[in-house]
Amino acid sequence: MQTGQAGIWLALVSVAKCWRFSFPAMLSFLDNSLLSARYSCYQKVLVLGLLVLLLFSLMLVSLSVGAAVSSPGQSQNAAPPRVATIDWTLVETLLSLGVVPVAAAQIKDYQTWVGEPPLPEQVVDIGLRAQPNRELAASLQLDLILISPLFSAIEPTFSQIAPVQTLTTYNPDNDFWQNLVETTRRVGEMTNRSAEAEAVIDRHRARIEQLKEEMPADTPPLLVVQFIDDRHVRAYGKGSLYDMVIRRLGLQNAWKGETNMWGYTTVGIEELTTDGYLIVVDPVPMSAEGVFDNNRIWQTLPAVRHDRVLSLPAVWSFGALPSAVRFADELYQAVTGHAGTHSGLSDL
Incomplete structure (x- = not known):
């Protein structure tokens, strides 16, 4: 009897934790419920055990269905990672998707040679593109660092700060426009902006076609x-x-x-x-x-x-x-x- 009561008490505690959607608590919930039902011969305890097992099952199914339904939308609605890039081509790609990089390299030169889209003032300048400031980058709590093959020498060092992804935009073996499209898509995938990437691709393609007709x-x-x-x-x-x-x-x-x-x-x-x-x-x-x-x-x-x-x-x-x-x-x-x-x- 005492063992059964203790099992019931543990089960109720686990139920309370389950409402916070803690998966370990759910497992504890199941274990305590089984313990209560196993060591008690009282009908009330058995009934309670069955009820809490049913409750657990319903909660688990609800969470699974909810996750399945919300998963596709989460990737698009989630905030973009804290990303830095030393490549100006990737800087302008990020900005076109509405993603402001945490850091970029040689910002003053970017303004001279690239110009548009402009970099917001809060973007941190991490130094030269070929030799960015590692200590400064490490202090920025980055989630992702984007580079091009031209700057591959920094990957071994900077991969200790955050995951480094290399994107090859200039590939002479492929169609140039398609290279730009694929880079835009990949950056969109990495920053939870796939829908925005497709919109950017469509808008830029349409503008080129319009200018072709008017030239x-x-x-x-x-x-x-x-x-x-x-x-x-x-x-x-x-x-x-x-x-x-x-x-x-x-x-x-x-x-x-x-x-x-x-x-x-x-x-x-x-x-x-x-x-x-x-x-x-x-x-x-x-x-x-x-x-x-x-x-x-x-x-x-x-x-x-x-x-x-x-x-x-x-x-x-x-x-x-x-x-x-x-x-x-x-x-x-x-x-x-x-x-x-x-x-x-x-x-x-």
Whole structure:
């Protein structure tokens, strides 16, 4: 009798704990109920044992069903992890999904070379992309660190701080646009933003298609460059983000020469002999500013003589979907409303 009463008491205590949805308490609940029923010959105890067993079963089924129903939604409604990234392509991808990274690298340079989308002030600058500050990163209670293969050397050290995921956006063996789409999807999966990722993909694809329809049909070939100094530029061709956007807009890239794995090659300004548009993308280094007024080679270029030099604000040449669409927007505005060489470059 005493043993049965003790079992009943333990069972009731376990019932109270079960209402807090503690799984170990449920197991205790079941064990105590069985103990009570086993060592007591009294009918009341047996009945109580059966009742608490039934109650346990109902609660367990309820929790299982609830978990099954809520599981798909939880991944989308859950808060994103505390994520840091040293790769600017992944920074802009996160921001496009509405995820503000806890930390990023070389924020001032990001503002110069990428520009949009802007980084909020609360994002912590963890130093150089190739050599981020490990101690600072360790103090930020990170859940996830995103990198690209270019910065794989930091993975062994930073994986001791938080899980490190490497995303390969620039794969010359695959379709460039699809690479950007897959990167967006993977970042969405890792940050509980899969639905947002699909919306971003659809919106950016639609914008490119819209600009393609509106781009003048007689647009001449485009040669896109970024200045290195007053004599050399990076000319962007096959394998670059700029080239991919130009082709998706139904236009022609004037640069037919070889390119490296990043889609550009370094050439002297004397090789910029296109009769079409010469597109100069910011930033222009101080060492190159004098070329537009004082360099005789520059003045003899066909695009300069025919008033077809256009200036674009900084757009990250190694960017993701936001950079691709922003380049398309800026290119459309420049081509359809260009004001000529001097006004187009007056603020360089």
